[in-house]
Amino acid sequence: MRSDVDSGQALPAARRLVITPVRGIKEVRAGDDLVELIGDACGKELRSGDILTVTSKIVSKAEGRTVSAEARDEAVESETVRVVASRPHAGGVTRIVENRLGIVAAAAGVDASNTADGTVLLLPEDPDASARKLCRGLKRDFGVDIGVIITDTLGRPWRQGQTDAAIGTAGISVLLDLRGQPDASGRPMSATVTAVADEIAAAADLVKGKTAGVPVALVRGMDMLVNVGGLDKDPGARALLRPADEDMFRLGTAEAYEDGRRSGTRNGYNAGYDDGHAAGYEDGYAAGYAAAAAEARRRARSAGTQR
Amino acid sequence: MRSDVDSGQALPAARRLVITPVRGIKEVRAGDDLVELIGDACGKELRSGDILTVTSKIVSKAEGRTVSAEARDEAVESETVRVVASRPHAGGVTRIVENRLGIVAAAAGVDASNTADGTVLLLPEDPDASARKLCRGLKRDFGVDIGVIITDTLGRPWRQGQTDAAIGTAGISVLLDLRGQPDASGRPMSATVTAVADEIAAAADLVKGKTAGVPVALVRGMDMLVNVGGLDKDPGARALLRPADEDMFRLGTAEAYEDGRRSGTRNGYNAGYDDGHAAGYEDGYAAGYAAAAAEARRRARSAGTQR
Structure with a gap:
């Protein structure tokens, strides 16, 4: 209990x-x-x-x-421990954050309604x-x-x-x-x-x-x-x-997706690079070999002609 | 309005x-x-x-x-439109889903408390x-x-x-x-x-x-x-x-992360494969070229000796 x-x-x-x-x-x-x-x-x-x-x-x-409305963004940031989700909207960006109290709230609970003009209130x-x-x-x-x-x-x-x-x-x-x-x-x-x-x-x-x-x-x-x-x-x-x-x-869906995408991209890139490199090496080897061989044949023919 | x-x-x-x-x-x-x-x-x-x-x-x-408790999983599934998040726990799996009404709820709102023995209730x-x-x-x-x-x-x-x-x-x-x-x-x-x-x-x-x-x-x-x-x-x-x-x-954080990871892995793999292939091709080409050239030189030397 x-x-x-x-x-x-x-x-x-x-x-x-x-x-x-x-x-x-x-x-x-x-x-x-x-x-x-x-x-x-x-x-x-x-x-x-x-x-x-x-x-x-x-x-x-x-x-x-109370803080002045101009210091709002600063206040929100200082109250924020962790951004949970954010999304742009017409007037700016909605930020859902975990504040220093552990409460998840828009703008860390910093709010302007029912406050004096030109001010915002922190929790x-x-x-x-x-x-x-x-x-x-x-x-x-x-x-x-x-x-x-x-x-x-x-x-x-x-x-x-x-x-x-x-x-x-x-x-x-x-x-x-x-x-x-x-x-x-x-x-x-x-x-x-x-x-x-x-x-x-x-x-x-x-x-x-x-x-x-x-x-x-x-x-x-x-x-x-x-x-x-x-x-x-x-x-x-x-x-x-x-x-x-x-x-x-x-975390917000978009934020978690982005975290996953970044991690997946990094790991996927490395795996893809290794596979691509192996395949490219094979292809390149064959092409390089063929090119050098052709050149050697040309040179041999040219030497035969000169002789 | x-x-x-x-x-x-x-x-x-x-x-x-x-x-x-x-x-x-x-x-x-x-x-x-x-x-x-x-x-x-x-x-x-x-x-x-x-x-x-x-x-x-x-x-x-x-x-x-009312449905019988044995048909619970089936009932949950039939009420579910979309799985939002799931997490295993001691007694099974917690599934947060959007049900056919659009309500997001655990087990689509199917519940056993305050129901007759051996039964569960749908919304x-x-x-x-x-x-x-x-x-x-x-x-x-x-x-x-x-x-x-x-x-x-x-x-x-x-x-x-x-x-x-x-x-x-x-x-x-x-x-x-x-x-x-x-x-x-x-x-x-x-x-x-x-x-x-x-x-x-x-x-x-x-x-x-x-x-x-x-x-x-x-x-x-x-x-x-x-x-x-x-x-x-x-x-x-x-x-x-x-x-x-x-x-x-x-979507749940884990689900969104996994979606992002999958997409990132696919795209990352393709990008990595292309880059790896290009680099591998270059490396392979050089190696193949060198090998063929060396072989040609060996062959030329060997022909010179026989002549």
Whole structure:
């Protein structure tokens, strides 16, 4: 059993889930205290066992992760560990990269929407740490045990559109491992690990919306996932990241094809060269031999004539 | 503007979202009337503007899409249009395929959990049609305008765990196009199309759970997405499928690498063969020429001696 996976001791009983937008949070500036801003906006709504989902944008703003729009490309590059795939489009190039957090996202998560004019925002420095800080602060200042999910909007292969996902968490199980648990007909489930933190992030996006300026939503009804007792050992949202070497899609199709093509070309060339050389040698030998022999005959005839 | 995308005339205002498990649905058998089963289980809870999310499993069961477990491989193959990626594991081979619906899923969505012993279930024949049938039936028998989402559990690249997604829909906008809409600071959003139907499917999974035997959840608060007026032209969940030729991850990394390697090897071999042949010919020519010349000299010397 992995410590970052809830093995099912506390399976979610089917119950009502209520997701409420948290209004009244002012435009966040560098240095702002999110515990105070969010806690005050929630007021008495906040209850132990709730989960707060917080758009990464306001966390980045509070942490001063703003850079000028002119420095965007540089910022994307500095956040990038590995280019997964890229494709040119009308306005430039779409680059899907693995960023320094291990998250695979377009432009390393650097984004311009909902930021001040002339600026772009980087993802929080360490979203799991940001989530833990919020979780601890809410406990300290408001006396509540609250799970925290910091969300970002991610595209995905095969399917149109984007969905929100959990990029930082504290005090919640992010994966629910149902393997071996009996299904409704009593047989053990074989391959199901549910990414509950991503499902909660997606659910919260439905009430936050991206144009409404509501960066926080309160999720009630998932108490069974909340446990703020072991924050020091909380694996956070990193547990949601599949290591590249276990991923069947660690590279874009075009990039992987190109890697294969290059390797194949090199090896093919060498093999072809050897075969071609052997065949060419034979052909050349025969031709060279014939030419020299013909020349010798000519010379012999010419010598005979002169004699 | 595409007809399958809500261009934002009806952006979701931030409001409360309530997701309720629908209990009391009996084990579904082939031929069962889902309109009656679900409608009765919901009772007076059902209200126009609600969205019902229905696990594809019970739709498949009602449609008799059960096959014996021994015929599983055959069933997977018959549902498969294209192998996207495959990887051997301890118990066999994981095959990610595009199925005949265009959905990319492990084993083409054929699954054994929550099915009768010795059987596996195929996905519904046409989940969008199944959703429309439910939507029409609920309107006819219960007088309510209800959006319907048929869900399945899907894995995804880069991230651990699975999430529920919409594989069939009726009466709802599945994508919300925010491009060009002003963000909270008034600037037009550049690249955001939200896959709201997938987010709703994911949200509903949190209350359905997979071991609790609750196959249906009622989602209230997304009225702005519901419109059952144009079912005949409803593009359904197919609008969520990214065509393979627009997908940067249409093939697994290993598969794309292998395709590239094969092509590179062929072309490299031919190029190498030509170069090798030319070089070999030169070398061979020189050697053949030298050999013939030496032989001619030997012969000349020998003739001189005999004379």
